[in-house]
Amino acid sequence: MKILDMEDLAKKIRTLKSSGRKIVHCHGCFDLMHIGHIKYFQASKKMGDILVVTLTPDIYVDKGPGRPVFNQDLRAESIAALECVDYVAINKWPTAEETLRLLGPDIYVKGQEFEKLEDKTGKIQKEYEVIKEIGATIRFTQEIVFSSTKLINDYLK
Secondary structure, eight states: OOBOOHHHHHHHHHHHHHTTOOEEEEEEOOOSOOHHHHHHHHHHHTTSSEEEEEEOOGGGOOSOTTOOSSOHHHHHHHHHTSTTOOEEEEOSSSSSHHHHHHHOOSEEEEEGGGTTSOOTTSHHHHHHHHHHHHTOEEEEEOSOOOOHHHHHHHHOO
């Protein structure tokens, strides 16, 4: 089973890490699955042994009215369907900070649009502080970037 609750995922990760596996973690909304997400996940998987993806729960998606387009269960199923993804969990918190503390990945991966550790919400800066706190590494992919919000607003409305 690829889709786990957060506590079961944390246990699974502890077991995998104790056997020497390198855990890579991606986190986001992933509302409208597109080629940018797929390439991001594929590039992330190459950075370690196990790719874990956590997603923002519906109640904390802050992308505007009518979002997320797809509910958290459908988003989780879409991500889990990808061969490069080993485990998926729906986050319990509004940001990835507590998730990072609970899961303790070796590598946290974001897209290159976050390389300057800046975003309008301030989330990436807080996540980076937790990355340092837990002794993990932050890395960035260099893949094609699309915005689900832009795609929805420009083509699907």
